[in-house]
Amino acid sequence: MDIPRNWRLRDQRYRLQGTRCASCGAHHFPPRPVCPRCRGRHVEPYRFTGRGRVYSYTVVYQAPEGFEQYVPYVVALVDLEEGVRVTAQLTDVDPEEVAIGMPVEMVLRKLGEEGERGLILYGYKFRPRIGDPKGEAESD
């Protein structure tokens, strides 16, 4: 994990910042120079609310290098309320309790670290929206 790369991605990792198409209103994450819906090039930064629902998930038992100490952990596809899907770990939840459709919200957490003296990487994860009246109302 190189430092310039992670510095460059700070708005995405820390703020869930993508783009919104000024022509057709479509939202994008990651940010894009060209709108995939209308091919327009007039896009502006957009910060997502971070609220969404689990579209699919997996519980990882054999992790890639650098993630071994976290197994078993949950990675999910999350449908954000703006109509965009993102890939992220779920946190603060027992893998047994995760379900498709579960309301979740973005939180900033440690994604990983490169050994004792290396970079510590932070970024978005999602946790259940517990006691969130809107979440419960939506989840019928």
Added chain:
Amino acid sequence: MRDVAIVGIGQTPVREHWDRGLRDLAVEAVLAAMDDAHVRRADALYVGNMLSGTLSFQEHVGALIAEYAGLEGIEAVKVEAACGSAAAALRQAVLAVQSGQVEVAIAVGVEKLTELASKCTTNALAMAADADYEAVMGLSFVAINALLMRRYMYEYGVSKEDFAAFTVNAHANARHNPFAMFHTPVTREQYAAAKMIADPINLLDSSPVSDGAAAVVIVPAERAREFSDKPVRVAACEVGTDTVALDNRANPLWLKGVERSARRAYRRAGVEPQDIGVFEVHDAFSIMAALSLEASGLAEPGTAVRLANEGAITPTGQFPIATMGGLKGRGHPVGATGLYQVVECVLHLRDEVPDAVRVEGVQYAMAQNIGGSGATVITTLLERLIT
């Protein structure tokens, strides 16, 4: 544009080849294909490979393999499209000969995955995904496929155990292929008890990490008989793409890259899905076999797993797949796989497969090679010329 044909094939056994490096494997396959076509020279070499730089610390393998295969001086270049690299190289060879710029082209796919510790291989394979937005989340390539499989089970009401049909068929067929990695059958009970890697994908859903190389010789169809008594026509070799990251697809269960590539191939060859006698599918994971059958037009959405359980995918079924073991049973040396599939299709059309996996009356055989979770797809349709 002129018609082209395959007049020579070569493959190494798929194994953990501790005693052999990337160049040895590639050269063995190239020389076998050249011997099969009775050629001593070629005009161009296209090398399909994904991870030579990462795992063997060797790039520039186009010129290297040409040199060691005794072809020093010819046009030679590497083509990379993750696990779709080999068929992407074939596409270049086909275009080169079709155009008239090249008379004899060789496409070889080669991969050496067992050079480093398995952790390194796992991380390297994840490079087929989006590094900034998928891999960084701790998502292995297996986990990406697990996301697909979980959603498929949810949407279509399919149980995990139902996917066993793909693994059972692949291993049953691989037994008869001397080049396959596995020669032991797998039962449904063994499948159900296999170790979980990324739930719901277990070890027996997954193709094995392995090494190997496969090659073909391509010439103009009108000259094919100079080289071979059993030439096979390349009726189509078409590429389609989709988003690299799975999350950027509106419906991840519909592989648009597969649909685009397969439709282009059917149109080019003038065939319908039901004309295909054998389908060498990209079953890197059992879920990919199901999704490929659906997006290729052989099964309606959500029905592939049921059809597999009814026997449709066996050599005597409605659409035989993985007849020589597929990626699951033959093995999946990623950047070589697409040409193993093509070599196996050629064997069918030459009537050179073992009786146990022979399919009656095959006029067209289809090989479909997929890069990543469906971002690059190459569908090759091969047609019987001999009768």
